Amino acid sequence: MLEKVKNEEIICVGSGVMDKVLTIAPVYCYDVHSFLYYENQTPLVAYFIKSGKGKLFRRGDVDIPFGPGNIIGLKELMKNEPSYFGAELEAGSSLIYLDRSTIYEIIGEGLDKELKAFFEERLPPVKVPAYFSD
Amino acid sequence: MTNRPQSKCHNCPALNQSVFCSLNDDVLHEVSEHKVSNTYKKGQTLFVQGNHPFGLYCITSGNIKVTKVGADGKESIVRLASKGDVLGHRSLFTKQHYMATATALEDSNVCFIDKKFIMKLVKKEPTVAMEVIEKLSTDMGAAESKLSSLHQKNVRERLAELLLLLKESHGVKEEDGLYRINLKLTREEMATMIGTANETLIRFISEFKNAGLIKQVAKTIYITNEEELTNWAHLAY
Numbered sequence: 001m002l003e004k005v006k007n008e009e010i011i012c013v014g015s016g017v018m019d020k021v022l023t024i025a026p027v028y029c030y031d032v033h034s035f036l037y038y039e040n041q042t043p044l045v046a047y048f049i050k051s052g053k054g055k056l057f058r059r060g061d062v063d064i065p066f067g068p069g070n071i072i073g074l075k076e077l078m079k080n081e082p083s084y085f086g087a088e089l090e091a092g093s094s095l096i097y098l099d100r101s102t103i104y105e106i107i108g109e110g111l112d113k114e115l116k117a118f119f120e121e122r123l124p125p126v127k128v129p130a131y132f133s134d
Numbered sequence: 135m136t137n138r139p140q141s142k143c144h145n146c147p148a149l150n151q152s153v154f155c156s157l158n159d160d161v162l163h164e165v166s167e168h169k170v171s172n173t174y175k176k177g178q179t180l181f182v183q184g185n186h187p188f189g190l191y192c193i194t195s196g197n198i199k200v201t202k203v204g205a206d207g208k209e210s211i212v213r214l215a216s217k218g219d220v221l222g223h224r225s226l227f228t229k230q231h232y233m234a235t236a237t238a239l240e241d242s243n244v245c246f247i248d249k250k251f252i253m254k255l256v257k258k259e260p261t262v263a264m265e266v267i268e269k270l271s272t273d274m275g276a277a278e279s280k281l282s283s284l285h286q287k288n289v290r291e292r293l294a295e296l297l298l299l300l301k302e303s304h305g306v307k308e309e310d311g312l313y314r315i316n317l318k319l320t321r322e323e324m325a326t327m328i329g330t331a332n333e334t335l336i337r338f339i340s341e342f343k344n345a346g347l348i349k350q351v352a353k354t355i356y357i358t359n360e361e362e363l364t365n366w367a368h369l370a371y
Contacts, residue, residue, distance in 0.1 A: 028186040035179060041172040044246045045188055080170070097188045100168060101250035129167060 009056060009085060010064070011071040013048070017118050018069055021048055021096060024106070024115075029094045036073070039086040043073030045099040052093020056085035071098070078103060078123050104128045141171035141245065148194050151218025153265035161259055169245045174198075174238040180221065183235045187225035189248040193217055196242020197304075197317055201326075202234045210326035213276065214239075214317070216303065223266050224273070226252060240318070284329050287368065292328040293338050294367035297348065301357050312349075313357040342366075 013021070027050050037043045039058055048071045056064040056072065064085070066072055076083045077100065089095070106115050108128030120126075143166040149155060154165055171194070174180060180191055183203060198215040212234055215221055221236050226249060238244075256263045283292055297315070305313035319327075325335040342348045347363045349356045357363060 031184050032182055034182050034185055037172075038175070038178055041174075042170045044170050044172075045248060077170070097186075099188060099248035099250060100170075101248050101254070129164065 008075065009072060009083070010066050011074055011122055013069045013071060013118075015069075017115065020112055020115050021098075022050070024111070025096045025098065025102060027094050027096055029092070030089050031091060033091045034089050036087040036089055037083060039084065040082045041086070042080055042082050043077045043087075045097040046074035046077050046103070047072050047087070047089075048096040048098055049089075050094040050096060052090055052095075054087060054089035054093060056087050058085050074098065074103075074119075075123060078126055141169075142166050143169070143245075146194055146245075148192070148218040152192055153190075153220055153223075153262055153269060154192075156261035156265065157259060161255075165247065165255070168251050169247045171243065171245045174242050174244055176238055176240050178238050180236040180238070180244060181232050183233065184231050187222050187230075187232055187249070189246050190223055190226060190252050191221040191236070192245045192247070193219045193221070194243040194245060196244075197239040198236050198242055198244070199239050199323065200234045200236050208326075210329070211323055213273070214303065220266075220269055223269055226266075289328065289330045289334055290338055290341070290366060291368050292330070293324075293335065293342065294347070294363050295369065296324065296328050297342075297355070297357060298360070298363060298367055298369070300355075301360070305357065308356070313360070315355045315357070318353055 030052070036047055036054070049066060049068055051068050053065060053067045054072075056062075056066065062085070066087075072087055073083065075081075103119060103126070105111060106119055107126050143149060143154060143162045144159070146152070154162060157165065169192075174196070180198065181187070183201075193215050195217055198219075198221065199211050200213045200215060200221065201209045201211050203209050215236070222232075225232060252262075256266070283295060287295070300315045300317060301313045304315050304317040306316045308314055321335055321339075322332050325332045328335070339348070339350075342363075343350060345359075345362070347357070347359045347366065349358050
């Protein structure tokens, strides 16, 4: 069960997609340990880990590590659902924010076919709102 | 994508006080569909000093303290945010990191809208920009007042001023006409808000109680003599 949840909540990215993601949004460094989101919350953005490490946690007794090349919070963000796990990031890590607007841009405007296919394969059908393509 | 019904902007109890109060139904619906709504439990952080901002937080209910940690490691409360207030708006228009940490003082409902969407909205709906400017101006006024208060007033005056501010923002009028401050702050938190030591604050609270300006029931403070409290605060307009 845990393995299933882990596989669904942590998305692994290959180097090709990773390079492309790096071209669409800036990388930010976290100088202090931070909670990205808490359990039962909907992530505010999806987090693409560039370097460093963190973990998904549940009530202090489940720890699932994640690291470079992983995306967390993506499905919950786009489905607008609370996450079963919380997520925390260690100081010194760096990441990219993938907010809803950016994901709509990738899927709706089709700026890059490979990125569009990557997100479409990993998400349930996303209807890009009309207001976002105005 | 579907929002939970209770999180629709149209039903938000804080809509009239928010930066989106002037939007028409269609645009409000767009905001509703785009935002993320969450409950932060007491002690959970919305954002942390030093991290990079990525959007706007709207407080629907509850209370959030905004704190800064100084070079000496001490935390001080720079402002309190409650229903209808926004956080992160200053950082929207700069490339600066968060200059403070926001933490829930009690279970609070908070909506979040990402920066790209807000910037798009600001261009499309200038009323949102005007509302954000108004919030920024109010914040600046409050910061200037606090700065001059810290420089020019003694602790007694600053405490009287804080109690009056809390009465304005969180006061609930009781049947007996007294105002109950509907916010649980620790003595330490109150002390950091007026820039004094915990012990000093406790001494002055006793003085205020003895003078009949306030009364305390358990941890709740009531304003019993607002007029005299105003005199003690030496408020200048």
